[in-house]
Amino acid sequence: xxxxxxxxxxxxxxxxxxxxxxxxxxxxxxxxxxxxxxxxxxxxxxxxxxxxxxxxxxxxxxxxxxxxxxxxxxxxxxxxxxxxxxxxxxxxxxxxxxxxxxxxxxxxxxxxxxxxxxxxxxxxxxxxxxxxxxxxxxxxxxxxxxxxxxxxxxxxxxxxxxxxxxxxxxxxxxxxxxxxxxxxxxxxxxxxxxxxxxxxxxxxxxxxxxxxxxxxxxxxxxxxxxxxxxxxxxxxxxxxxxxxxxxxxxxxxxxxxxxxxxxxxxxxxxxxxxxxxxxxxxxxxxxxxxxxxx
Amino acid sequence: xxxxxxxxxxxxxxxxxxxxxxxxxxxxxxxxxxxxxxxxxxxxxxxxxxxxxxxxxxxxxxxxxxxxxxxxxxxxxxxxxxxxxxxxxxxxxxxxxxxxxxxxxxxxxxxxxxxxxxxxxxxxxxxxxxxxxxxxxxxxxxxxxxxxxxxxxxxxxxxxxxxxxxxxxxxxxxxxxxxxxxxxxxxxxxxxxxxxxxxxxxxxxxxxxxxxxxxxxxxxxxxxxxxxxxxxxxxxxxxxxxxxxxxxxxxxxxxxxxxxxxxxxxxxxxxxxxxxxxxxxxxxxxxxxxxxxx
Numbered sequence: 087x088x089x090x091x092x093x094x095x096x097x098x099x100x101x102x103x104x105x106x107x108x109x110x111x112x113x114x115x116x117x118x119x120x121x122x123x124x125x126x127x128x129x130x131x132x133x134x135x136x137x138x139x140x141x142x143x144x145x146x147x148x149x150x151x152x153x154x155x156x157x158x159x160x161x162x163x164x165x166x167x168x169x170x171x172x173x174x175x176x177x178x179x180x181x182x183x184x185x186x187x188x189x190x191x192x193x194x195x196x197x198x199x200x201x202x203x204x205x206x207x208x209x210x211x212x213x214x215x216x217x218x219x220x221x222x223x224x225x226x227x228x229x230x231x232x233x234x235x236x237x238x239x240x241x242x243x244x245x246x247x248x249x250x251x252x253x254x255x256x257x258x259x260x261x262x263x264x265x266x267x268x269x270x271x272x273x274x275x276x277x278x279x280x281x282x283x284x285x286x287x288x289x290x291x292x293x294x295x296x297x298x299x300x301x302x303x304x305x306x307x308x309x310x311x312x313x314x315x316x317x318x319x320x321x322x323x324x325x326x327x328x329x330x331x332x333x334x335x336x337x338x339x340x341x342x343x344x345x346x347x348x349x350x351x352x353x354x355x356x357x358x359x360x361x362x363x364x365x366x367x368x369x370x371x372x373x374x375x376x377x378x379x380x
Numbered sequence: 381x382x383x384x385x386x387x388x389x390x391x392x393x394x395x396x397x398x399x400x401x402x403x404x405x406x407x408x409x410x411x412x413x414x415x416x417x418x419x420x421x422x423x424x425x426x427x428x429x430x431x432x433x434x435x436x437x438x439x440x441x442x443x444x445x446x447x448x449x450x451x452x453x454x455x456x457x458x459x460x461x462x463x464x465x466x467x468x469x470x471x472x473x474x475x476x477x478x479x480x481x482x483x484x485x486x487x488x489x490x491x492x493x494x495x496x497x498x499x500x501x502x503x504x505x506x507x508x509x510x511x512x513x514x515x516x517x518x519x520x521x522x523x524x525x526x527x528x529x530x531x532x533x534x535x536x537x538x539x540x541x542x543x544x545x546x547x548x549x550x551x552x553x554x555x556x557x558x559x560x561x562x563x564x565x566x567x568x569x570x571x572x573x574x575x576x577x578x579x580x581x582x583x584x585x586x587x588x589x590x591x592x593x594x595x596x597x598x599x600x601x602x603x604x605x606x607x608x609x610x611x612x613x614x615x616x617x618x619x620x621x622x623x624x625x626x627x628x629x630x631x632x633x634x635x636x637x638x639x640x641x642x643x644x645x646x647x648x649x650x651x652x653x654x655x656x657x658x659x660x661x662x663x664x665x666x667x668x669x670x671x672x673x674x
Contacts, residue, residue: 119529193468194469197491204499206529218513219514226520227503233499234500239495239499243411243412247409
């Protein structure tokens with residue numbers, strides 16, 4: 087059985103794990119909790135949780151030891167989408183095929199729901215007493231570093247500053263390595279904390295895989311913004327162009343953007359060579375990331 | 381020497397500790413980092429860090445073991461002020477005697493600076509390898525629980541929902557116990573994690589002290605909004621009334637609000653009785669909180 091057959095099971099698993107780790111429906115403060123659940127559940131490709139479980143398979147870490155890491159990284163991702171969609175930021179009305187959170191709940195509640203999901207990510211990682219404290223602390227450090235001003239949030243800040251300006255491809259890659267890449271890398275690196283004594287070279291190889299795939303993922307996102315089907319992506323089609331955002335297709339053309347994604351994909355696969363068959367789950371996901379239509 | 385004589389030293393200490401734990405000036409992304417530093421440094425009463433150090437003195441935990449906790453709770457406090465001041469939230473133009481962060485840097489950067497400070501709080505607690513992992517994990521759990529949807533952020537959500545509505549005093553107290561009280565309690569409870577085997581009763585007594593002072597602090601804030609001097613408070617005078625916000629003075633009159641704060645202060649002091657002279661730092665801070673003019 088390949089990872090393709092197990093992916094559906096993992097998707098169901100992460101949906102249940104997220105549901106269990108979010109405030110229950112109807113609990114107070116009810117509007118805030120509804121907005122948190124709306125922002126996370128019932129949509130999303132769950133690429134980061136899947137990467138987390140796939141890295142776990144490659145490293146021999148059981149899925150039930152990675153539910154918290156998978157949910158934490160997805161909560162950070164969801165919080166960033168809620169805040170990025172705000173009128174003062176990317177001003178996007180559509181997300182995961184539904185009205186974005188501020189459209190459904192208002193701007194104030196969206197800001198607070200994002201904040202609460204952000205906190206929840208770290209609370210999830212801190213809260214479980216099952217695993218060794220040092221292991222969880224390592225995961226928290228990785229996720230925080232990936233999320234903060236030198237990671238995802240810093241990348242989004244540079245992205246906003248760059249709107250309407252001419253960017254070089256290198257600059258765009260640098261900001262996307264932070265904005266998108268750091269969280270993808272965190273998803274793959276957190277499982278490493280669950281393997282005591284893991285060789286540095288093993289961790290570095292997984293990091294190289296993830297760094298390449300993080301950028302390939304963003305390039306594919308930009309390509310889908312041009313040629314994708316809004317019914318599948320669940321996002322406003324052509325939004326980047328409307329905002330005058332530098333994207334890979336706008337800077338290098340669609341064909342070259344696709345070629346760049348393919349080259350990153352190839353380098354990601356090369357990084358997995360030392361793992362042999364154990365890395366099949368990560369290979370499957372990498373193929374999905376560059377070939378997806380949503 | 382009483383805590384009054386040491387307070388100035390602690391204020392200097394926390395200022396330096398915060399400075400060292402924030403991204404250095406001029407580092408990239410420069411605007412985001414400038415906004416983070418602007419939102420935290422050079423202002424603020426530092427009540428939460430002082431409570432952290434004072435609780436440390438009472439428990440016999442040295443200050444250098446609490447710098448991270450003190451800075452983390454202040455980073456969360458600063459992030460909440462930045463987000464609460466946003467146009468979609470309380471829409472406040474003045475904070476700590478300066479333009480609020482979104483007035484100085486724009487709304488998008490303010491949202492991201494708040495997010496990055498939020499992350500930084502947990503990164504600070506996770507990052508130091510000096511202390512036992514379980515200790516730090518305990519502090520992270522306390523801070524996250526105080527910050528999230530059942531703590532500060534939840535309180536702010538209820539506060540926003542309540543604007544323009546008639547509230548009972550009990551409802552207002554309940555929301556303020558979350559919005560303001562939870563972070564005050566976290567400041568006092570985090571040092572407890574640094575004392576292995578601390579009796580539950582000791583922790584509970586400190587928690588009772590902090591819960592009472594958290595509410596007294598908010599009542600005093602509301603009183604200062606009516607009768608305070610804007611030059612001292614650094615906040616827009618009368619902003620609560622303009623927004624039609626329920627406050628203690630508006631619900632029960634100024635005199636009764638002051639009496640309620642005094643009663644909470646008395647109960648806070650009663651909670652400290654078992655500590656004898658060791659609790660002098662917390663008593664001094666409690667007196668400051670109810671008698672301050674800013």
